Amino acid sequence: xxxxxxxxxxxxxxxxxxxxxxxxxxxxxxxxxxxxxxxxxxxxxxxxxxxxxxxxxxxxxxxxxxxxxxxxxxxxxxxxxxxxxxxxxxxxxxxxxxxxxxxxxxxxxxxxxxxxxxxxxxxxxxxxxxxxxxxxxxxxxxxxxxxxxxxxxxxxxxxxxxxxxxxxxxxxxxxxxxxxxxxxxxxxxxxxxx
Amino acid sequence: xxxxxxxxxxxxxxxxxxxxxxxxxxxxxxxxxxxxxxxxxxxxxxxxxxxxxxxxxxxxxxxxxxxxxxxxxxxxxxxxxxxxxxxxxxxxxxxxxxxxxxxxxxxxxxxxxxxxxxxxxxxxxxxxxxxxxxxxxxxxxxxxxxxxxxxxxxxxxxxxxxxxxxxxxxxxxxxxxxxxxxxxxxxxxxxxxxxxxxxxxxxxxxxxxxxxxxxxxxxxxxxxxxxxxxxxxxxxxxxxxxxxxxxxxxxxxxxxxxxxxxxxxxxxxxxxxxxxxxxxxxxxxxxxxxxxxxxxxxxxxxxxxxxxxxxxxxxxxxxxxxxxxxxxxxxxxxxxxxxxxxxxxxxxxxxxxxxxxxxxxxxxxxxxxxxxxxxxxxxxxxxxxxxxxxxxxxxxxxxxxxxxxxxxxx
Numbered sequence: 331x332x333x334x335x336x337x338x339x340x341x342x343x344x345x346x347x348x349x350x351x352x353x354x355x356x357x358x359x360x361x362x363x364x365x366x367x368x369x370x371x372x373x374x375x376x377x378x379x380x381x382x383x384x385x386x387x388x389x390x391x392x393x394x395x396x397x398x399x400x401x402x403x404x405x406x407x408x409x410x411x412x413x414x415x416x417x418x419x420x421x422x423x424x425x426x427x428x429x430x431x432x433x434x435x436x437x438x439x440x441x442x443x444x445x446x447x448x449x450x451x452x453x454x455x456x457x458x459x460x461x462x463x464x465x466x467x468x469x470x471x472x473x474x475x476x477x478x479x480x481x482x483x484x485x486x487x488x489x490x491x492x493x494x495x496x497x498x499x500x501x502x503x504x505x506x507x508x509x510x511x512x513x514x515x516x517x518x519x520x521x522x523x524x
Numbered sequence: 525x526x527x528x529x530x531x532x533x534x535x536x537x538x539x540x541x542x543x544x545x546x547x548x549x550x551x552x553x554x555x556x557x558x559x560x561x562x563x564x565x566x567x568x569x570x571x572x573x574x575x576x577x578x579x580x581x582x583x584x585x586x587x588x589x590x591x592x593x594x595x596x597x598x599x600x601x602x603x604x605x606x607x608x609x610x611x612x613x614x615x616x617x618x619x620x621x622x623x624x625x626x627x628x629x630x631x632x633x634x635x636x637x638x639x640x641x642x643x644x645x646x647x648x649x650x651x652x653x654x655x656x657x658x659x660x661x662x663x664x665x666x667x668x669x670x671x672x673x674x675x676x677x678x679x680x681x682x683x684x685x686x687x688x689x690x691x692x693x694x695x696x697x698x699x700x701x702x703x704x705x706x707x708x709x710x711x712x713x714x715x716x717x718x719x720x721x722x723x724x725x726x727x728x729x730x731x732x733x734x735x736x737x738x739x740x741x742x743x744x745x746x747x748x749x750x751x752x753x754x755x756x757x758x759x760x761x762x763x764x765x766x767x768x769x770x771x772x773x774x775x776x777x778x779x780x781x782x783x784x785x786x787x788x789x790x791x792x793x794x795x796x797x798x799x800x801x802x803x804x805x806x807x808x809x810x811x812x813x814x815x816x817x818x819x820x821x822x823x824x825x826x827x828x829x830x831x832x833x834x835x836x837x838x839x840x841x842x843x844x845x846x847x848x849x850x851x852x853x854x855x856x857x858x859x860x861x862x863x864x865x866x867x868x869x870x871x872x873x874x875x876x877x878x879x880x881x882x883x884x885x886x887x888x889x890x891x892x893x894x895x896x897x898x899x900x901x902x903x904x905x906x907x908x909x910x911x912x913x914x915x916x917x918x919x920x921x922x923x924x925x926x927x928x929x930x931x932x933x934x
Binding site for chain 1 (some may be wrong): 528529530531556557560561563564565566567568569575576580692
């Protein structure tokens, strides 16, 4: 979708102080920003909090945005900074671990909802194992729907490099995901044997 | 790695779509990536409702006090602008959907509304139906297994190998491969029983069948079969005679013979398939309920597609390319021998069908142990003929061959 055109009007109104316009922007982008942050930090509860902080920050800094058509990329740069700050300040007690994931898979035992939760955790664990730039690139492309040129702008690289990053990120993610899946399945099978 | 519509120009998108349509490997890779995208998106959704923080209202109020409005404007103008903006947002989202569809998302794995509920049990993990591939290991082509190991696509859930009088040990060769490979050894001489066992062993939603393992079929064409099945069809057959299909067989006479035989079969049986002699099929697992697999002979796979009995069965063909056999001694017959064997099979099937239509009571129930092929093949058929066909025992015997008895239950 060509960025900026539908947002531009709302952003201009929000810059003029219209809270309702900003609420609409929030409704439009909240799930994508949450998805990015959840994948970035691997913690859904914290991502919830960070999403709110991102939008609050965006509201505060909105008057500084010169080009309203670049609202989306600007929003994600704020989200990325929030995630980076979180990593710096947070005591790193990882929510994710393979052991916890194995337990969740063992408990799931065929129940779809629990299996779905365990699967989400596996995705986050696989994402967590990617280098930060790859993770960002993947999440922006898949969750946020940013184009390669927008990703390049955020990462301050060329579009060709962004395309390479995107390719390597996917390839690496699929490798890591499959490897983790095999590990979890093996352990789950072993545990289910008498 | 283009995903966003703005990543490529229109011309580049068209070129990409054309390439992907003609390149099964790229289509499969793209399908893998798109499936992973869906998986990631579904895994990263908020569990609870996301609302703006309470500080936000305070900030808005503070902002209003600090900043003077740029233009007074007419009353209600702000509301009208907001409504207009909301409409534009909605229209943009609709356009985005249309835009993606127009660009040709090759993974059109969204035909769920066309499918009956029994076929909607996809594994949510992969986003597409699980696929079982049934293959046969021929007698002399041990090296075919090595080829098989390297050619199984990653999206296949399992492979069932029917080991028929094979001189190699398939189990040893496939132990190191993935996905899951199961070997079924054909103990009796009954090919149909082995095939039935192979089908029974399948756990996938879709079964892809080919009883050749000489490298002539390309397993990377499976996504096209799956796409056709997801579009609402029951049975998909590969065809060399369609646009986009072809054959690189080293014996062009065999290709010609296949073409002629296919036309003949179509004439005799009114089958919907244009290429009946090409053994590459895919179908939903529930189609097995309507399949009669009780034929013997070297062309049982051809007769399978003739034996489907279900009203409103939807068949379709997709183009496929036959490659030359890569390893080992080819199991393909000389074109003339192949033609002769096929004609014999076809005529026999046709005669039986005619008899079934005209004299249905000739097909009687056999005494117990129908599955005991030894009795049928070695001893001959011991049936109790009822009064209707007692008058024509010669006709009955004339098409009951000793080693390939075809008997149907009434």
